Amino acid sequence: MQSTVDYQALVAAVGDAVMACDAAGAITLWNPACERMFGFTEAEALGKSLDIIIPQRQQQRHWDGYNQTMKSGITKYGNDVLRVPAVHKDGHTLSIAFTVALLHSPDGKVSSIVAVVRDESARFAEERALKKRLTELEMQQAPR
Numbered sequence: 001m002q003s004t005v006d007y008q009a010l011v012a013a014v015g016d017a018v019m020a021c022d023a024a025g026a027i028t029l030w031n032p033a034c035e036r037m038f039g040f041t042e043a044e045a046l047g048k049s050l051d052i053i054i055p056q057r058q059q060q061r062h063w064d065g066y067n068q069t070m071k072s073g074i075t076k077y078g079n080d081v082l083r084v085p086a087v088h089k090d091g092h093t094l095s096i097a098f099t100v101a102l103l104h105s106p107d108g109k110v111s112s113i114v115a116v117v118r119d120e121s122a123r124f125a126e127e128r129a130l131k132k133r134l135t136e137l138e139m140q141q142a143p144r
Contacts, residue, residue, distance in 0.1 A: 017117040020103070023070050023110060025049055025063070037096075037119050039089030053086045055093070066113070073110050075100055083120065095121045 017037045020029035030045040086094040098117040105111040
């Protein structure tokens, strides 16, 4: 049975950020959730490098992995959820979680990498606060 799903409408409607980059690392897809999450409009993001959202200290590591994936056609992350810091347009740091998928051209080469991203900043901050509180409680209970 042929699907009747309008995939462009689907990508635009989902609450998670959906972005894609070409083999050179230029952004080719930036849905409305990306704009809400990262602050860059679609017009500002399309054609730009992912460096607009990657913290500077992480950029080299990111591009080493990205280029290796493009060369090999294989991602070591598969269905794993990756958790990394990101940067909003205004400069504040986000904690994001995402999965990636490789899209292939008819000749079998990787043509795009797609990421589905969720902002987990609030959850990350809550988890950090709970760990801090647990440490404080453990210190209070430690034998003296």
